[in-house]
Amino acid sequence: MSSPTPTVGVHRAGDRLRTTIDWLDSRHSFAFGHHYDPGNTHHGLLLVNNDDIVRPGQGFDTHPHRDMEIVTWVLRGSLVHQDSMGNAGVIHPGLAQRMSAGTGILHSEKNDSWRHGIGDVHDEPVRFVQMWVVPDDAGATPGYEQLEIENDLAASGFVTLASGMPAHRDHSAIRINNSHASLHVARLAPGRVVHVPTAPYVHVFVTQGDAELEGVGPLHEGDAVRLTASGGQRLSSATAAEVLVWEMHARLGG
Template sequence: MLYVRRANERGSVNLGWLESNHSFSFGQYYDPKYMGVSVLRVINDDWVKPGAGFDTHGHRDMEIITYMLEGALKHKDSMGNEFTVCAGEVQRMSAGSGITHSEFNASDSEPVHLLQIWIQPKARGIAPGYQQARIRQSGALTPLVTPDGVDGSVTMHQDASLSRLVLGAGESIQLSSRGGPAYLHLISGELQAGGLNLTDGDAVAIAADTALTLTADSQTQALWFELPATH
């Protein structure tokens, strides 16, 4: 195991309209011990107040993934896309050679809860792109974002994959990192992971070619990242 990332040790920001916890260094939060894992650079756990959001801003050369947990988010970008991303859906925006976009809470009364994830692409300057999908859980581990769109997953420009893990109380699974490191981010529930107790927002990073046995103490949802060895 590379390290354990406890939820209460993450960087945090409260801007009034936005409350966010940063698993890795981001914006004004900097910790040289937590700069990301392989090509995984950002996991921000965001709560956005009703009617508020991110004004139009730009990105380049990043695969930006949004996984919606609660509420709905209005998305608008310079490619002409205007969509609402709802709870349970996953969105991937390839910033590539350059894109601008805005994101706002679609509700005037309910907050939005989301995970924003940034992954470095294999190549710089690619054409910007967009995908959005609601992917039904199939078994304990279901691909959400992959290089080749396996099993109906959203695609990304990187040799990495993001899957959703769902376990019921008492269920177990063994996950293995193949060729590169892996990262498990617990969204909700309680897990035993390699002798460690994990709760909401906790995470573990493991080295390449390592097995991790997980047992759920309650209904659990997590994200599992398989990452390349070099970048």
């Protein structure tokens, strides 16, 4: 595989594709569902980067997936996961979750809000980012993993949230079945600086707050930067921000 040409692509929050129905407001960084855009299908190994808001008591009913590594990161509220392998859990901010669809899996995702009566209310939208990457090999056994990393986020810069790369396997919160990809997250306190990983393909996504990327300038919530053959740039925030960064050493199709 030839080395990619160095490029920097900035994709603003307001330019994302959008799906809105009565219970869902979903912003898509890449072509998704009925939103077909042949020029915007993926970056590196990342196929989906959906920023979803789901109303209380609503969500995605049971539906299938196959041969996909799906990582979910909740920004506010909480999300209930149930699947056909018997896995069930509540995902909240600071908890990393991965589902490997493999040979096939059914699952549902619902807002974990309820209203029982006066004074007994947990009623708020849930907002989460869901990201899909292809596995190294098709036909693997489906799997599920989640782990709390809140304390790690408070103590350091980038935390490896999910990875299949040998260099990160001993340190990542959860494993994905792709040996060329890692997902990192950082909560940037004012004045804190992290450096973007150096890789053939890097995807930087601002989940919350405002940040600044060296050579690019200000980034706001929902903005993304797609880097090829690059890395090492300073990433900081004058106020506070959270960023998700995919480090990828291969691309879709080889």
